[in-house]
Amino acid sequence: xxxLQFQAxxxxxxxxxxxxxxxxxxxxxxxxxxxxxxxxxxxNYRGTPVPVVDLTALITGIASRPFFSTxxxxxxxxxxxxxxxxxxxxxxxxxxxxxxxxxxVQPLGVNLAAAPYLGGICLRPGGAILRVRVEDLxxxxxxxxxxxxxxxx
Amino acid sequence: MEQPGLSSACxxxxxxxxxxxxxxxxxxxxxxxxxxxxxxxxxxxDRQSPRDYPEELAKxxxxxxxxAEAETLSVxxxxxxxxxxxxxxxxxxxxxxxxxxxxxPLRTGEVFTGIVNVNGELICCMSLAALMxxxxxxxxxxxxxxxxxxxxxxxxxxxxxxxADEVLGVRRFPPEALRGLPATAAKSVRALTAGIFPGEDxxxxxxxxxxxxxxxTRSLAP
Numbered sequence: 001x002x003x004l005q006f007q008a009x010x011x012x013x014x015x016x017x018x019x020x021x022x023x024x025x026x027x028x029x030x031x032x033x034x035x036x037x038x039x040x041x042x043x044n045y046r047g048t049p050v051p052v053v054d055l056t057a058l059i060t061g062i063a064s065r066p067f068f069s070t071x072x073x074x075x076x077x078x079x080x081x082x083x084x085x086x087x088x089x090x091x092x093x094x095x096x097x098x099x100x101x102x103x104x105v106q107p108l109g110v111n112l113a114a115a116p117y118l119g120g121i122c123l124r125p126g127g128a129i130l131r132v133r134v135e136d137l138x139x140x141x142x143x144x145x146x147x148x149x150x151x152x153x
Numbered sequence: 154m155e156q157p158g159l160s161s162a163c164x165x166x167x168x169x170x171x172x173x174x175x176x177x178x179x180x181x182x183x184x185x186x187x188x189x190x191x192x193x194x195x196x197x198x199d200r201q202s203p204r205d206y207p208e209e210l211a212k213x214x215x216x217x218x219x220x221a222e223a224e225t226l227s228v229x230x231x232x233x234x235x236x237x238x239x240x241x242x243x244x245x246x247x248x249x250x251x252x253x254x255x256x257x258p259l260r261t262g263e264v265f266t267g268i269v270n271v272n273g274e275l276i277c278c279m280s281l282a283a284l285m286x287x288x289x290x291x292x293x294x295x296x297x298x299x300x301x302x303x304x305x306x307x308x309x310x311x312x313x314x315x316x317a318d319e320v321l322g323v324r325r326f327p328p329e330a331l332r333g334l335p336a337t338a339a340k341s342v343r344a345l346t347a348g349i350f351p352g353e354d355x356x357x358x359x360x361x362x363x364x365x366x367x368x369x370t371r372s373l374a375p
Contacts, residue, residue, distance in 0.1 A: 026202070027211035044215035066207075069198035095195045 001105065003098045003122065003129060004073065006091035008059040012129045014098060014122065019134045021074040021086065023094060026066065036142065040090050045074060051146045052088030053137065069093045075134045079147045087134070098122070098129060105131055164190050225325040230357055231304060231317040233282045234289050237357045239324070239350065244362050246305040246312070248320045254278035264372040269314050271305055279369050281315040286341035308366045326350050331359060
């Protein structure tokens with residue numbers, strides 16, 4: 001499994017590249033009022049409005065810094081209706097991929113109700129990488145808020 | 154791997170850009186394989202991006218993806234005297250060090266110059282310059298060292314080697330950039346050229362491979 005690495009706070013996290021469509025630079029957002037601190041806004045992704053969640057804000061509570069290495073990871077997000085939507089995830093230090101086997105990713109051993117998206121840990125000499133599962137990233141409220149239109153239609 | 158004391162531009166002090174005394178260098182060969190160098194390069198991205206940068210990129214992201222780029226013609230560009238010529242990369246096999254060809258009595262002439270040994274295989278060495286009647290002399294771009302090369306090309310099992318004054322590497326052109334030859338082009342050049350690409354400062358002639366290989370094969374006949 002290849003993990004796309006990003007950093008939130010001082011720690012490294014990874015997304016399975018199978019869930020990733022494209023990594024693009026940070027662009028300007030159309031902000032959404034009352035969307036909550038974790039939602040950075042909407043971007044125009046090749047003619048389609050795509051909501052972007054700030055992973056740094058979601059994990060650490062502090063917004064991503066406007067660096068060159070802060071990028072938007074466009075992911076394939078399964079909505080409840082069985083369809084697939086594009087979800088943008090903004091994260092800091094999206095500069096590396098880490099190759100690891102399925103055996104390298106061990107179960108976390110803890111189950112945090114507030115962070116159901118943590119799906120295993122990959123121990124590396126440089127520090128552990130926590131795997132983030134895209135499908136469990138959004139709380140039911142946030143998912144309903146961002147993808148209502150698709151589920152209704 | 155980030156060792157204290159080494160993190161500040163060690164590649165300029167003990168690495169390949171310095172006195173090359175770094176003990177890691179023996180195993181790595183070049184600083185670019187070293188994690189310290191990589192990490193320093195990545196740190197360059199941890200800078201604040203300019204204010205108008207996200208706006209500019211937003212426009213690019215909003216536009217449909219430009220995938221026309223995929224249909225490019227890949228050619229190897231080389232120089233014979235004053236002429237820049239190109240051959241499709243698929244027919245190109247290697248660029249080797251130049252070696253003088255062994256002439257064969259009563260066989261070798263102006264175009265077929267002899268036999269060369271390339272990686273243990275004997276290949277007929279041709280003079281493309283003689284075939285296309287390109288005058289010798291005139292060097293390449295000023296301010297750059299030109300390395301003559303022995304170019305090995307192959308098509309449908311026929312392999313030939315020829316001497317080029319310089320191999321400039323692989324270039325990609327959109328097929329629509331190919332232009333017809335100007336009326337002033339010499340007949341010998343015209344016979345083997347499919348068209349020209351406008352280059353940065355000089356035009357590049359694209360060799361018509363079927364005509365070239367046919368002409369080379371003909372030149373072997375006594």
